[in-house]
Amino acid sequence: MAADTNPGGTDPVVEITGLWTCFGQTIVHAGIDLDVRRGEVMGLVGGSGSGKTTLLRQMLALERPHRGSVKVFGVDLHGCARAELEAVRSRWGVLFQNGALFSALSVYDNIALPLRELRALDEALIHDLVLSKLQMVGIEAQHARKMPSQLSGGMIKRIGLARALALDPELLFLDEPTAGLDPDRSESFVKLIQELREELHLSVVMVTHDLDTLVALADRVAVLCEHRLLAVGPIREVTMLEHAFVRNFFRGERGLRALEVLEDMQRLMPI
Amino acid sequence: MSGAVPAAAPSLSESTDQRGRRLVQVEGCWKLQRLAPELQHIDERLGRIARGGEARWDLQGIEAIDHAGAALLRRAWLQAGSPEVLTRPEHEPLFRRIEAARASPLPSARKRLPPWLVPGVWVLHVLGHLHGFVVLVGLVAMDIARALARPWKAPWREISANLYRTGAQALAITALVGFLIGVVLSFLSSNQLKLFGADLFIVNILGVSIIRELGPVLAAILVAGRSGSSMTAQLGVMRVTQELDAMSVMGIPQMYRLVMPKVVALAIGLPLLILWTDAVALLGGMVAAQAELGLSMLFFIDTLPAVVPIANLYLGIGKGVVFGVLIALLACHYGLRIRPNTESLGAGTTSSVVTAITMVILVDAVFAVLFRDVGLGF
Ligand SMILES: Nc1ncnc2c1ncn2[C@@H]1O[C@H](COP(=O)(O)OP(=O)(O)OP(=O)(O)O)[C@@H](O)[C@H]1O
Numbered sequence: 269m270a271a272d273t274n275p276g277g278t279d280p281v282v283e284i285t286g287l288w289t290c291f292g293q294t295i296v297h298a299g300i301d302l303d304v305r306r307g308e309v310m311g312l313v314g315g316s317g318s319g320k321t322t323l324l325r326q327m328l329a330l331e332r333p334h335r336g337s338v339k340v341f342g343v344d345l346h347g348c349a350r351a352e353l354e355a356v357r358s359r360w361g362v363l364f365q366n367g368a369l370f371s372a373l374s375v376y377d378n379i380a381l382p383l384r385e386l387r388a389l390d391e392a393l394i395h396d397l398v399l400s401k402l403q404m405v406g407i408e409a410q411h412a413r414k415m416p417s418q419l420s421g422g423m424i425k426r427i428g429l430a431r432a433l434a435l436d437p438e439l440l441f442l443d444e445p446t447a448g449l450d451p452d453r454s455e456s457f458v459k460l461i462q463e464l465r466e467e468l469h470l471s472v473v474m475v476t477h478d479l480d481t482l483v484a485l486a487d488r489v490a491v492l493c494e495h496r497l498l499a500v501g502p503i504r505e506v507t508m509l510e511h512a513f514v515r516n517f518f519r520g521e522r523g524l525r526a527l528e529v530l531e532d533m534q535r536l537m538p539i
Numbered sequence: 540m541s542g543a544v545p546a547a548a549p550s551l552s553e554s555t556d557q558r559g560r561r562l563v564q565v566e567g568c569w570k571l572q573r574l575a576p577e578l579q580h581i582d583e584r585l586g587r588i589a590r591g592g593e594a595r596w597d598l599q600g601i602e603a604i605d606h607a608g609a610a611l612l613r614r615a616w617l618q619a620g621s622p623e624v625l626t627r628p629e630h631e632p633l634f635r636r637i638e639a640a641r642a643s644p645l646p647s648a649r650k651r652l653p654p655w656l657v658p659g660v661w662v663l664h665v666l667g668h669l670h671g672f673v674v675l676v677g678l679v680a681m682d683i684a685r686a687l688a689r690p691w692k693a694p695w696r697e698i699s700a701n702l703y704r705t706g707a708q709a710l711a712i713t714a715l716v717g718f719l720i721g722v723v724l725s726f727l728s729s730n731q732l733k734l735f736g737a738d739l740f741i742v743n744i745l746g747v748s749i750i751r752e753l754g755p756v757l758a759a760i761l762v763a764g765r766s767g768s769s770m771t772a773q774l775g776v777m778r779v780t781q782e783l784d785a786m787s788v789m790g791i792p793q794m795y796r797l798v799m800p801k802v803v804a805l806a807i808g809l810p811l812l813i814l815w816t817d818a819v820a821l822l823g824g825m826v827a828a829q830a831e832l833g834l835s836m837l838f839f840i841d842t843l844p845a846v847v848p849i850a851n852l853y854l855g856i857g858k859g860v861v862f863g864v865l866i867a868l869l870a871c872h873y874g875l876r877i878r879p880n881t882e883s884l885g886a887g888t889t890s891s892v893v894t895a896i897t898m899v900i901l902v903d904a905v906f907a908v909l910f911r912d913v914g915l916g917f
């Protein structure tokens with residue numbers, strides 16, 4: 269169902285080739301190749317400690333891989349000029365695993381910060397934009413003056429998402445976006461991302477353990493296991509793979525339940 | 540339409556349609572990244588068009604748009620007085636979103652206090668600090684009593700770690716500063732004394748001033764800046780990262796494990812540091828005296844006990860204990876009051892150091908008055 273919202277564009281927004289990562293003696297990634305196409309939602313799954321966050325940080329130019337290259341929007345992140353990197357950075361939005369809100373700024377100022385940094389918008393416009401972002405993630409305006417320490421964990425996640433969306437990015441990186449949200453909120457998160465894909469032609473790279481979200485959103489899934497990508501492909505193909513991790517992850521009891529929903533949906537509207 | 544920033548520039552054009560009405564045509568890419576460089580110019584044009592009065596707005600030529608572009612355009616046509624607007628169907632949800640957001644009001648920013656209340660708030664603030672400090676002193680005193688009652692259960696490990704960090708690791712910096720001050724003081728005094736032919740009094744001057752005043756105050760100020768700030772920051776970061784909460788729920792008493800060891804460590808460490816600083820500063824003084832007056836070091840060491848009563852040393856060390864306790868208590872007091880955000884962390888650390896240094900100098904003055912009859916009898 270998600271495939272029809274991808275209007276043809278298949279040139280990669282993220283291109284990882286031959287990536288190796290080592291921390292001291294421990295190898296985390298051993299030769300990873302991954303393309304994220306324009307307009308698609310790529311789900312990144314893997315066991316805890318398999319290096320998903322690390323891979324995400326390398327796609328964000330926060331960490332340098334041992335070997336290999338990471339290109340985003342066709343720009344080699346680890347070998348380009350500063351100005352180029354700045355340009356790329358203004359085109360993506362990032363939601364960190366723990367929100368990473370600025371603790372000294374209110375909710376409103378957290379979201380307004382990237383807008384103000386542009387030094388082009390006036391306060392009235394910023395006000396409209398901040399409120400629309402807040403509304404998108406389902407935060408009432410009455411919370412806008414609160415400080416991050418006065419928020420619940422799920423609210424921090426949603427405000428982090430609102431901040432990631434502040435500049436209307438073309439590419440969104442999400443680290444565990446639905447962890448800490450109640451099922452209802454997870455549902456509206458899925459809906460929001462689907463709507464944004466239509467409105468803004470968003471591409472998304474999403475690390476998640478939440479099978480329901482994965483099934484509902486991801487066009488393709490990349491499975492990170494034993495330092496490599498075990499498989500990259502539509503979730504149905506990936507689940508058919510004969511591998512212990514895949515079996516446990518997708519075809520455990522929880523996985524089967526989520527996949528059942530997928531089967532049902534496909535019966536109703538075949539792709 | 541691909542998501543890349545398209546080349547088509549945002550454009551606005553005015554014309555008149557067949558029925559003689561104004562028509563505003565909007566075309567190109569209205570995404571924030573594309574708009575930002577020329578936003579001021581575009582905004583001015585939009586304003587001018589809007590002030591021109593009612594018109595039909597045709598937004599069907601827009602290739603790509605995001606929330607910022609939609610908000611900008613929407614503001615302009617509203618300013619012109621709700622005219623007719625034509626949009627592409629796929630852009631409609633964007634405009635609806637902006638519209639919905641405007642409907643929900645933002646709570647007003649916190650009100651500023653009326654000026655006549657400011658002194659009152661300030662007094663309450665100071666009283667709050669005093670109250671907190673007194674409570675802290677009481678708690679630490681009780682913890683020390685508890686540790687003395689059952690010394691085998693006292694947090695010796697923490698005390699020794701703090702002693703190492705605040706004492707042993709400060710040896711180099713106190714030595715450097717002490718030595719230089721000793722040299723400078725000795726050099727300047729020797730010059731003056733030479734004028735009066737009172738060369739020998741250099742021993743008295745250096746001995747009394749360094750042992751009684753300079754050594755203790757120098758070491759205390761260095762320790763306040765070095766260890767006081769780190770103690771405050773440590774407690775503050777533990778608050779920000781919820782480590783203090785984690786300790787609480789595990790039933791680990793914060794005061795007993797975090798505050799009391801710091802106080803005890805500085806109460807032991809600072810007097811020792813003062814002894815060290817005294818020694819190095821006197822060494823610096825001796826070196827300069829030998830160079831300037833030709834006074835031999837042996838003579839200096841020989842004369843020192845005769846002309847500087849030992850009470851001065853006791854006084855200096857006694858001050859050290861008081862300063863140490865004071866610095867640690869103030870550091871912990873400010874550390875525990877830090878709110879879980881980075882700004883409060885910065886402000887708390889600054890206050891801690893500034894207050895500690897001020898208090899050290901203040902208490903030193905009190906000592907000078909109280910003990911004016913001690914150790915100065917010639
Ligand atoms: N800065 C670092 N120094 C040393 N090792 C690191 C560092 N960062 C990550 N690692 C190691 O790399 C591995 C991958 O970590 P990463 O945070 O990417 O895991 P993850 O897949 O995101 O796990 P989770 O699902 O639990 O968040 C872990 O074994 C971790 O210990």
Ligand SMILES: [Mg+2]
Pocket residue numbers: 320321322365
């Ligand atoms: Mg992670």
